Amino acid sequence: MTLSRTEAQARILGGYDDASRLRQVHDRDWVLDRVPGAPEVLIDLGSGIGQLLQEALEQLPSLRLAVGLERSEHRIAEATERLRPAGSRVVLHRADLTAPAPLPHRADVVTMTSVLHWLYPVEHRVLEWVRTHLRPGGSFLLTTYHPAADRHGLGGEDDIVRDALTGLGVRRDAVPGLFGDHGVLPIATRTRPVPELGALLAEFFEITAYWEREAVVTVRDAAQYEHFHAATFGDYYAAVLPAPERAAFYREVGRAAWERQQHAGRVSAMPVRLWKLTPRHDTP
Numbered sequence: 001m002t003l004s005r006t007e008a009q010a011r012i013l014g015g016y017d018d019a020s021r022l023r024q025v026h027d028r029d030w031v032l033d034r035v036p037g038a039p040e041v042l043i044d045l046g047s048g049i050g051q052l053l054q055e056a057l058e059q060l061p062s063l064r065l066a067v068g069l070e071r072s073e074h075r076i077a078e079a080t081e082r083l084r085p086a087g088s089r090v091v092l093h094r095a096d097l098t099a100p101a102p103l104p105h106r107a108d109v110v111t112m113t114s115v116l117h118w119l120y121p122v123e124h125r126v127l128e129w130v131r132t133h134l135r136p137g138g139s140f141l142l143t144t145y146h147p148a149a150d151r152h153g154l155g156g157e158d159d160i161v162r163d164a165l166t167g168l169g170v171r172r173d174a175v176p177g178l179f180g181d182h183g184v185l186p187i188a189t190r191t192r193p194v195p196e197l198g199a200l201l202a203e204f205f206e207i208t209a210y211w212e213r214e215a216v217v218t219v220r221d222a223a224q225y226e227h228f229h230a231a232t233f234g235d236y237y238a239a240v241l242p243a244p245e246r247a248a249f250y251r252e253v254g255r256a257a258w259e260r261q262q263h264a265g266r267v268s269a270m271p272v273r274l275w276k277l278t279p280r281h282d283t284p
């Protein structure tokens with residue numbers, strides 16, 4: 001079967017350089033502006049196509065080593081190309097952060113932007129990994145997204161997907177069940193509410209500071225959101241439908257997002273929190 005352009009893009013999470021300008025790239029400078037001192041080793045978890053590592057190498061001349069851990073082989077390949085000029089100052093590891101293996105590096109700073117929700121419900125594994133891979137007094141800079149959840153635990157991108165599925169003839173109240181049948185955990189469940197996440201983080205770290213911003217997404221047309229969805233979520237949601245219906249699904253996601261923008265002046269808005277954490281070695 002021939003794949004549509006968006007289906008092919010979603011398979012490899014392609015087009016992220018472009019798509020991330022709509023939301024995720026804002027986390028990069030927000031985080032890097034809060035890196036303390038003159039770090040020698042920085043580890044970025046879920047390093048994607050290497051944008052944060054590239055910027056860190058440019059902004060922080062003290063950096064001897066910038067390490068990226070990432071699951072997607074396509075993203076590692078793109079990051080390798082992007083970071084080639086930095087030579088031996090960069091190491092990229094292919095890793096699954098739901099079961100992170102120990103590494104020999106000890107970091108002054110660990111960063112993780114827009115990733116933690118993908119590790120639900122076993123985030124404690126990566127949090128323990130960070131605690132043991134930070135030097136004493138080191139900093140963990142973490143961004144987390146917090147869309148409001150409805151009584152089914154759906155919100156944020158789940159809502160746009162629900163509109164799209166409804167547009168394709170799925171009954172609105174059947175969507176949570178369809179997610180469940182296909183093992184799709186709603187993003188608004190994965191992201192956890194701030195107090196719950198704060199309690200989890202406090203098991204491993206002292207929360208030394210936090211900042212909040214509103215992530216507002218606007219697009220120029222439906223096609224731009226279709227592209228953003230495929231680059232960010234891949235086929236995570238599309239997999240609830242049979243293969244022949246997926247091209248139409250991506251188009252419908254774009255249409256649903258564009259309709260929201262026409263009504264509300266934006267596709268979505270949600271709070272994002274930046275946590276500055278330092279390891280605790282006592283028992284809470």
Ligand SMILES: C[S@@+](CC[C@H](N)C(=O)[O-])C[C@H]1O[C@@H](n2cnc3c(N)ncnc32)[C@H](O)[C@@H]1O
Pocket residue numbers: 020024025027045046047048049051069070071072075095096097098112113114115118119232
């Ligand atoms: C929304 S992107 C964020 C990328 C980058 N940190 C940024 O802020 O632009 C989420 C990234 O986490 C990666 N990821 C998701 N689950 C992962 C896992 N279990 N292990 C490692 N990386 C994972 C994805 O492949 C993707 O590159």
